[in-house]
Amino acid sequence: MTWLAILILAVLLAIATREWLVLRARQRQRGLLRRWPIRKIPVEELDPRFHPDELGATRAAEVTYVGRGTIRVPGGTSDTEAWILAVLAKDARRLFEFGTCTGKTAYLWARNQPAGGTVITLTLAPHQLDTYQSVSGDDRTAEAYARQESQVTRFLYTGTEVEDRVVQLYGDSKRFDETPYVGSCDVVFVDGSHAYSYVVSDTEKALRMVRPGGLVLWHDYSTDCPGVFRALNRLTRRLPLVHIRGTTLVAYRNNNAATARNQ
Numbered sequence: 001m002t003w004l005a006i007l008i009l010a011v012l013l014a015i016a017t018r019e020w021l022v023l024r025a026r027q028r029q030r031g032l033l034r035r036w037p038i039r040k041i042p043v044e045e046l047d048p049r050f051h052p053d054e055l056g057a058t059r060a061a062e063v064t065y066v067g068r069g070t071i072r073v074p075g076g077t078s079d080t081e082a083w084i085l086a087v088l089a090k091d092a093r094r095l096f097e098f099g100t101c102t103g104k105t106a107y108l109w110a111r112n113q114p115a116g117g118t119v120i121t122l123t124l125a126p127h128q129l130d131t132y133q134s135v136s137g138d139d140r141t142a143e144a145y146a147r148q149e150s151q152v153t154r155f156l157y158t159g160t161e162v163e164d165r166v167v168q169l170y171g172d173s174k175r176f177d178e179t180p181y182v183g184s185c186d187v188v189f190v191d192g193s194h195a196y197s198y199v200v201s202d203t204e205k206a207l208r209m210v211r212p213g214g215l216v217l218w219h220d221y222s223t224d225c226p227g228v229f230r231a232l233n234r235l236t237r238r239l240p241l242v243h244i245r246g247t248t249l250v251a252y253r254n255n256n257a258a259t260a261r262n263q
């Protein structure tokens with residue numbers, strides 16, 4: 001074997017090893033050389049209803065549920081994420097979602113929340129795409145997805161017995177006035193456009209809307225969504241965010257009664 005052949009083989013081996021290490025790090029939800037900045041916790045640390053016993057998850061975490069099946073819906077939650085969101089609705093009277101898409105989370109929330117509760121969900125309608133406000137530095141792929149996912153006009157809750165619990169709002173989230181909701185929501189789910197400037201804007205509103213003791217959750221904390229990843233890695237420098245292990249959900253519990261007022 002010539003030196004050239006040995007050199008090519010060595011380079012190929014180095015590339016393959018690096019690719020394998022990167023893949024393994026992604027599966028473990030960490031970087032190649034260091035951990036992602038947000039502290040990872042098991043879901044039972046977020047809420048005692050998730051505490052398993054020797055048989056696994058208990059009936060405290062029982063919900064009405066629709067699985068993902070074999071179809072991959074763009075922007076949709078995983079089965080574990082959908083279950084976690086549904087359980088958190090069981091004692092939540094007012095839930096707010098940035099980004100409706102198929103309406104699956106809105107439906108699961110409405111089905112599982114106590115009677116008399118409300119789900120408010122905001123999305124961009126197909127005829128409002130020209131109101132989308134991109135800024136320089138925003139990820140173009142995230143914007144393309146945001147536009148593509150804004151084509152839905154029939155939602156999973158449409159025509160169901162819980163439809164009257166769902167308040168569907170339409171409009172660009174940067175123009176959304178959160179004032180009527182300040183300090184009142186049990187759970188706020190930030191899952192609209194994943195472009196950095198939108199994640200920052202939606203997050204600031206969500207932090208104002210959550211009630212003391214309530215939860216803000218974000219979807220798609222992963223290097224696949226750089227806008228979400230960057231925004232939350234910056235936010236965790238000022239707020240104690242937690243990353244729910246095995247999911248792309250990040251959570252913040254508003255334990256500081258003053259936080260909701262001061263943001």
Ligand SMILES: C[S@@+](CC[C@H](N)C(=O)[O-])C[C@H]1O[C@@H](n2cnc3c(N)ncnc32)[C@H](O)[C@@H]1O
Nearest residue numbers: 075099100101105123124146150172173192193
């Ligand atoms: C990832 S999907 C949401 C998935 C949904 N939360 C769920 O759990 O099934 C993103 C949603 O954000 C909406 N969206 C994108 N850009 C938006 C914007 N600028 N203002 C409001 N909604 C936006 C899209 O229309 C889409 O419905």
